[in-house]
Amino acid sequence: IVFQRLEKNFRAFTVLAFIVTFTTFLFSFTLRDPSLYFFKYAIHKSDNFFSKGQCGCRQCMTELEDDPWFTERFNQSVHPLMSRRNSLLTDDTYHWWQQLQGHKDPANFSEVVEKLFQVIPDDDDLYKDAGPERCRTCAVVGNSGNLKGSRYGPLIDSSDVIIRMNMAPTSGFEKDVGSRTTHHVMYPESAIDLDNTTSLLLIPFKTLDLQWITSALTTGSINETYVPVQSRIKANKNRVLIYSPAFFKYVSDTWLESKGRYPSTGFLSLLFAVHICDKVSVYGFGADQYGNWHHYWENNYNGGNFRETGVHDADHEYNVTLLLADKHKINIFKGF
Secondary structure, three states: OHHHHHHHHHHHHHHHHHHHHHHHHHHHHHHHOOOOHHHHHHHHHHHHHHOOOOOOOOOOOOOOOOOHHHHHHOOOOOOOEOOOOOOOOOHHHHHHHHOOOOOOOOOOHHHHHHHHOOOOOOOOOOOOOOOOOOOOEEEEEOOEHHHOOOOOHHHHHOOOEEEEEOOOOOOOOHHHHOOOOOEEEEOHHHOOOOOOOOEEEEOOOOHHHHHHHHHHOOOOOOOEOOOEOOOOOOOOHHHEEEEOHHHHHHHHHHHOOOOOOOOOHHHHHHHHHHHHOOEEEEEOOOOOOOOOOOEOOOOOOOOOHHHOOOOOOHHHHHHHHHHHHHOOOEEEEOOO
């Protein structure tokens, strides 16, 4: 009997030692080479195992005992996307939004919204599925030259949601930036054609922008805002989403303390991810290792003019982004 017990204990110890050894190998190997994401499923399962209950990840965007700085700013009741139900804007929000690009004599906002949602889906519940079973991983991919040589492609592509913005070419840059895109953020003046599987996330700066997207998906009657724009674009109209002007103002007022005329596309994309995701990774933000500011598809840097737009407070946005990382709300991959 004693021998049988010893044999049983030895077997249990052997199994435990194997599990510990394999787990150590798994994490050390993955950290050594981020492209080895064939372990993604196993890691996701471990996230569920260690979940505290707010979401299915090991660490969630919102925690039961959260950081005061984050708690004061994060307002889950302000939804990032516009729907018919939440399209009604307060006078303060409407006037703030309309003056961003100084568009004169805007069309009737309610009528424009009604026509818009006759063309694109009106899903008020989209991304409102947070809970203990969900572990939504998101990659926010900026356009910085620090992505060159990073080999982040497989790591980016392993995320559930992959957000890119403006031009953001992937062809020829897959090893560094990945090939998948689930959400492409743009405004009329930066519009590009998309494939049928990608969601177009429009950031409107004025009523005319809402009219433009309706037109660009149907009649093609609008070809100018404050500059000439594409009259039509290729995009799946069933996957078009509209960034809410109310959320736009919330980001500016609450997260940036109204510094800068309005937030950059990158920061707006980041806060969108913070509100719909449980785990957020950020790539391609900031300068390269030499302090140069340029896009990853450009051969030459432009000496820093790239970030001096006159409407964004780039330094404050970067500081808030670093604070989010410091509070373990996002993970920043700095590239090379």
